[in-house]
Amino acid sequence: MSNDYLDPNNPLNYAAQEANNRARTAESHERAAREDLEAQKFANKSNVDLILQLRNKIEAESQRASELQKENERLKAEKQFFEKLFSLPMKDIAENNGKFKETYEAQQLALAKWILSQKAYAETAIQIGIEAGKTKEEVQDLYKDNVASVLANATRHGNNAVSNPVLKEHASIIIEKQSHA
Known part of the structure; x- marks a missing residue:
């Protein structure tokens, strides 16, 4: 036998050829394993990055939730x-809030002017009534009758409750309160 037979490249050396085939298969498996390892390293890095992103997001959302809870409280x-x-x-609200106080005082002034005009009308009505031969009590009774006429x-002379939107809106409440008085 010649040394050529033992040559690993000799196609007639079955054992050498089988060893070469197994070596090539092992190298192929090693390459595939290395490629899988690299792919797994990339996937692991991507997963780690995703985990870090999610942790940061959770932390930010937790902080936002805490801020919202404080704002809610x-x-x-x-x-x-x-x-x-x-x-x-x-009046007490007006003492606690400057803007409300301005509005409140303006309304109080309007109310005071209205009360003044009503007092002046009442005084005028009593004077005219007395000049017409009525007593103060008769004029006051006439006033009470006229209140009922206005509400009804x-x-x-066209002084009905429906001619004023505010009075129209509150007329039923006034009638109800007068019936209980």
Whole structure:
């Protein structure tokens, strides 16, 4: 036998050829394993990056939730403050809020002017009534009858409740309260 037979490249050397085939298969498996390992390393890095992103997002959302909870608590306290404030008489509210005070004082002035005009009308009515031969009590009785006529929309001179939107809106409440008095 010649040394050629033992040559690993000799096609007649079955054992050498089988060894070469197994070596090539092993090299192929090694390459595939290395490629899988690289793919797994990339996938693992991607997963780690995703986990880090999710942790950061969770942390940010947790912080936002905490801020929203604090804001909610502040708003609840503010709501309670305003509910308590709005249950007070308007004069007390005006003492606690400058803008409301301006509006309140303007309304109070308008109300005072209206009261003044009503007092002046009452004084004028009593004077005219007395000059017409009526007593003060008779004029006051006539006033009470006229209040009922205004609320019933049955005046002779067009001074019915329906001619004023505010009075029209509140006429039924006034009638109800007068019936209980």
